[in-house]
Amino acid sequence: MVAWKPKIIAFTCWCSSSGVDQAGFEGFKYPANVLTVRVPCSAIVNPSIVVKALEEGADAVLLTACKPVELRKIAPSRITEARVSLLRRLLKTVGVEEERVRILWISSNEGGVFANEVSRIVEETERLGPLNLRGRMLEQP
Amino acid sequence: MRRVTVLLCTCGSTLLEKIDFNKVSKELYKNPLVKKIEIVDGLCKANTVKSLSLDANERIIAAACSSRLLEAVLKNLSNAKVIEFVNIREQCAWVCDDKEDASSKTIRLLNGSINRAVRSNPPQYSDGLKIVREAMVIGGGIAGVRCALDIANAGYRVYLIEKEPSIGGIMAQLDKTFPTLDCSICIEGPLLSEAGRNKNITIIPNSEVVGVKGRVGDFRVLVKVNPTYVDPEKCNGCGECANVCPVYQPNKYDVDLKPVKAIYCPFAQAVPLKYVINKEYCIECGLCMSVCTRAAINLEDKPKMLELNVGAIVVAVGSDLFDPRLKPEYHYGEYDNVITNMEFERIICASGPTGGVLLRKDGKPAKRVAFIQCVGSRESGPGIGECSYYCCAASMKEARLILEHDKDAKVFIFYNELRAFGKGWEDLLYRRCLEDGIVFIRSRPSEIKRSPNGNLIVVYEDTLTGKRSELEVDMVVLALGFKPSENLAKLAATLGVSVDDQGFIEEAHSKAKPLETRVRGIYVAGTCHGPRDIVESAVEGSAAAALVISLFRSGNVKLPETAVVLESKCTGCGRCMPVCQYDAIVRDGEKVRVLESLCNGCGACISSCPQEAIVLGDWGIEQLALQISGMLGD
Numbered sequence A: 001m002v003a004w005k006p007k008i009i010a011f012t013c014w015c016s017s018s019g020v021d022q023a024g025f026e027g028f029k030y031p032a033n034v035l036t037v038r039v040p041c042s043a044i045v046n047p048s049i050v051v052k053a054l055e056e057g058a059d060a061v062l063l064t065a066c067k068p069v070e071l072r073k074i075a076p077s078r079i080t081e082a083r084v085s086l087l088r089r090l091l092k093t094v095g096v097e098e099e100r101v102r103i104l105w106i107s108s109n110e111g112g113v114f115a116n117e118v119s120r121i122v123e124e125t126e127r128l129g130p131l132n133l134r135g136r137m138l139e140q141p
Numbered sequence B: 001m002r003r004v005t006v007l008l009c010t011c012g013s014t015l016l017e018k019i020d021f022n023k024v025s026k027e028l029y030k031n032p033l034v035k036k037i038e039i040v041d042g043l044c045k046a047n048t049v050k051s052l053s054l055d056a057n058e059r060i061i062a063a064a065c066s067s068r069l070l071e072a073v074l075k076n077l078s079n080a081k082v083i084e085f086v087n088i089r090e091q092c093a094w095v096c097d098d099k100e101d102a103s104s105k106t107i108r109l110l111n112g113s114i115n116r117a118v119r120s121n122p123p124q125y126s127d128g129l130k131i132v133r134e135a136m137v138i139g140g141g142i143a144g145v146r147c148a149l150d151i152a153n154a155g156y157r158v159y160l161i162e163k164e165p166s167i168g169g170i171m172a173q174l175d176k177t178f179p180t181l182d183c184s185i186c187i188e189g190p191l192l193s194e195a196g197r198n199k200n201i202t203i204i205p206n207s208e209v210v211g212v213k214g215r216v217g218d219f220r221v222l223v224k225v226n227p228t229y230v231d232p233e234k235c236n237g238c239g240e241c242a243n244v245c246p247v248y249q250p251n252k253y254d255v256d257l258k259p260v261k262a263i264y265c266p267f268a269q270a271v272p273l274k275y276v277i278n279k280e281y282c283i284e285c286g287l288c289m290s291v292c293t294r295a296a297i298n299l300e301d302k303p304k305m306l307e308l309n310v311g312a313i314v315v316a317v318g319s320d321l322f323d324p325r326l327k328p329e330y331h332y333g334e335y336d337n338v339i340t341n342m343e344f345e346r347i348i349c350a351s352g353p354t355g356g357v358l359l360r361k362d363g364k365p366a367k368r369v370a371f372i373q374c375v376g377s378r379e380s381g382p383g384i385g386e387c388s389y390y391c392c393a394a395s396m397k398e399a400r401l402i403l404e405h406d407k408d409a410k411v412f413i414f415y416n417e418l419r420a421f422g423k424g425w426e427d428l429l430y431r432r433c434l435e436d437g438i439v440f441i442r443s444r445p446s447e448i449k450r451s452p453n454g455n456l457i458v459v460y461e462d463t464l465t466g467k468r469s470e471l472e473v474d475m476v477v478l479a480l481g482f483k484p485s486e487n488l489a490k491l492a493a494t495l496g497v498s499v500d501d502q503g504f505i506e507e508a509h510s511k512a513k514p515l516e517t518r519v520r521g522i523y524v525a526g527t528c529h530g531p532r533d534i535v536e537s538a539v540e541g542s543a544a545a546a547l548v549i550s551l552f553r554s555g556n557v558k559l560p561e562t563a564v565v566l567e568s569k570c571t572g573c574g575r576c577m578p579v580c581q582y583d584a585i586v587r588d589g590e591k592v593r594v595l596e597s598l599c600n601g602c603g604a605c606i607s608s609c610p611q612e613a614i615v616l617g618d619w620g621i622e623q624l625a626l627q628i629s630g631m632l633g634d
Ligand SMILES: Cc1cc2nc3c(=O)[nH]c(=O)nc-3n(C[C@H](O)[C@H](O)[C@H](O)COP(=O)(O)OP(=O)(O)OC[C@H]3O[C@@H](n4cnc5c(N)ncnc54)[C@H](O)[C@@H]3O)c2cc1C
Pocket: B138, B139, B140, B141, B142, B143, B144, B161, B162, B163, B164, B166, B167, B168, B169, B170, B171, B174, B176, B177, B178, B179, B207, B208, B209, B316, B317, B318, B319, B321, B341, B342, B345, B390, B394, B397, B487, B491, B525, B526, B527, B528, B532, B533, B534, B535, B537
């Protein structure tokens, strides 16, 4: 039997996508089960799309975004941060572990950070086991 | 069904040992959306691309290296349009140790993109939007004048909007400039008259911008021209009117220190050199009208509105100075000989109120003068938190000017950190000051007191020795920091540009786009976006001009993909408005609308709209959902 491997969807904003590409360019390795979806900005990711990914079989969802910098008022990723934290709390109420949805600050030159962080996240998700959101929802009383 | 062609690139032979292309191809052919798969050995090579003979209508998915590399190359090699890029090199081959893993990741990523592509439209390489090749510069200080001259000399018309009767700004009021101590108006005057003579520059004095519509390349700017009661077309600057005018008023140019008549010309080098009436003081006696041989005076003059159509706007309105009355401990406006450095510049100037002699209010010469630095800068109080950049150098310059006029004078500078970082500042200012015997005391004085003999007493603690002391002087000069006023906030709001925490105009990016604002086509130069000196203001004027010229030479403007509100779906709930970090969403009757000049295409609004009423190119929730199910499917 093939060992179970989690599937992880990573929404990567334009800038952090460069970081993701850089990880490969610099020879960092990370597990193959992290699937990237490139978006213009993390703030475009509707919470319902995150839920959709979990429903479709993802065991965890990751959003990589630019760190909102102090002194710069314009920072759409602050909105992402707020939405992610709300979504995590909502998911918890239906029994989904908060660790299944995360935000990571990755700037366009942080390939190594991305590789390390996703490797850790894959391990942690392996420990959580399969999500099977659809099945779990059916079992809900 | 809209089917796709997948181009799988082996990147020479680089990817062959990492990805099983036969397996990938076999798996992908199972997807009914795939029409054709081509395995090629270098999508970045002209020969390869030519041999594929791609047609412009083909819907292509390119699976190769990073799109950041490939997109630009491919655009030049072929007119075929790639709908989706999938990075199988940096994201699959190079990050997986195992060929099996890399191949299955490649298949998943591609299935996602193939699914998504069904709903995507090929990128539009539009011809762009038209550009009006005329510019507006708001503010006629050194930054604005330098900018207007450079744009005009490149052959484009410039409207120079100036609030005051003359261009010139602060530099026209200064006596000498640091570090060289050369005459300020002698440097700026020729530039002002050159701007006045230049056929491509239309100076519109006494005016302000009250409304802006449109976008980069095509702004419609509403300008209000305030009445001056003198027809500038007729006035030839003879000054007969002022000779007969019976009323005096304080002249703003001389910081209210040297009265002029109610009908006046602000200074000898003014551009335009025209007389204007200050209606606050005018008694409407009509004497001026009776002597003006050119019948230029019209006491019934009314404000006029102009609508100007320009392609680019440069904001160079400078900044106000800190109001020293907000520091009651220094008793400015209450004690006679506490003055500002701006007043000092006028007093020490040969054309100033005392003919260049540093006199106290009682007419006695000032022999002992103290400067207090950072008044309204580098503090958490009513001023700004920042260093005001120019004032250490300005005070050292002014201290040296005192000694140039009077060798026996004694000068003290109360500083916090002495900053002499510019070219020539260390040598021509700081070292000379030390040689001249100017005394530097490290302290922010706590109070100025008045002694019975009318002298001033500076109370301070020397922060190097920790000793508290008092110093008796004839005169105290307050080195004022820059402090943006309501005026700047109002203009920023009118233009749609943002301001920073200190109230200065905010750049689009402080390093990558230091002279752009969040509104494409609106640029900044000079002290309106933060403290700086003359050199830097002039440099920025030229640099902003270069940006305008490069916009004008660039053919048409291409705007990034922007969000659009579907009127039929929008209920006007307004949820999207605070979400937009660029304030690009505005009310439009019952509904809302996106201002394309401000939208940056981030898509934050789309995901906040409960009605799914906002669209942004192919970034709909539907496309993302399709992509995800494609990736996750078995
Ligand atoms: C006392 C003092 C001494 C100084 N000494 C030196 C020195 O020796 N050397 C040096 O390098 N720097 C010196 N500086 C700093 C220098 O003056 C500034 O860096 C420089 O003048 C900034 O130029 P600017 O064009 O940005 O702004 P400004 O000179 O302030 O010009 C702005 C112009 O815009 C106009 N304006 C304002 N609002 C509007 C509006 N809403 N619409 C239309 N027009 C508007 C104003 O009337 C003005 O003409 C000194 C400053 C002070 C206060």
